[in-house]
Amino acid sequence: xxxxxxxxxxxxxxxxxxxxxxxxxxxxxxxxxxxxxxxxxxxxxxxxxxxxxxxxxxxxxxxxxxxxxxxxxxxxxxxxxxxxxxxxxxxxxxxxxxxxxxxxxxxxxxxxxxxxxxxxxxxxxxxxxxxxxxxxxxxxxxxxxxxxxxxxxxxxx
Numbered sequence: 001x002x003x004x005x006x007x008x009x010x011x012x013x014x015x016x017x018x019x020x021x022x023x024x025x026x027x028x029x030x031x032x033x034x035x036x037x038x039x040x041x042x043x044x045x046x047x048x049x050x051x052x053x054x055x056x057x058x059x060x061x062x063x064x065x066x067x068x069x070x071x072x073x074x075x076x077x078x079x080x081x082x083x084x085x086x087x088x089x090x091x092x093x094x095x096x097x098x099x100x101x102x103x104x105x106x107x108x109x110x111x112x113x114x115x116x117x118x119x120x121x122x123x124x125x126x127x128x129x130x131x132x133x134x135x136x137x138x139x140x141x142x143x144x145x146x147x148x149x150x151x152x153x154x155x156x157x
Contacts, residue, residue: 021056040156079136084128
């Protein structure tokens with residue numbers, strides 16, 4: 001499978017991503033979050049403003065993320081990585097963003113009303129605007145392998 005097609009398939013077929021943020025003391029922090037993509041340039045998730053990763057985003061909006069199938073057999077794992085800028089969706093954009101997010105692509109995902117995502121509530125809609133996508137390329141890949149596992153940047157434009 002071509003690397004860009006692999007990236008799209010992983011984004012389209014997975015429910016969770018691992019969100020990487022940075023603590024105030026510089027330590028990395030990772031958190032699994034249920035996400036909804038809006039195409040391939042933006043992802044959304046709902047989190048409490050009190051959560052550790054949300055507080056980190058408020059201080060440092062630069063994030064990294066990975067989407068992968070955690071049930072894959074050892075040696076057959078595939079992953080798509082993102083570099084992005086994350087933020088709370090401003091109140092005046094909530095309705096349009098919620099309309100763009102296809103939360104229903106996965107049964108059982110809670111549907112939030114805009115008023116549940118504004119003060120005084122603690123939940124917020126977050127978005128990450130992706131600036132770079134890359135995929136995991138195993139060193140043994142017959143077409144793209146180099147002998148060493150690596151990441152390959154892909155364009156999902």
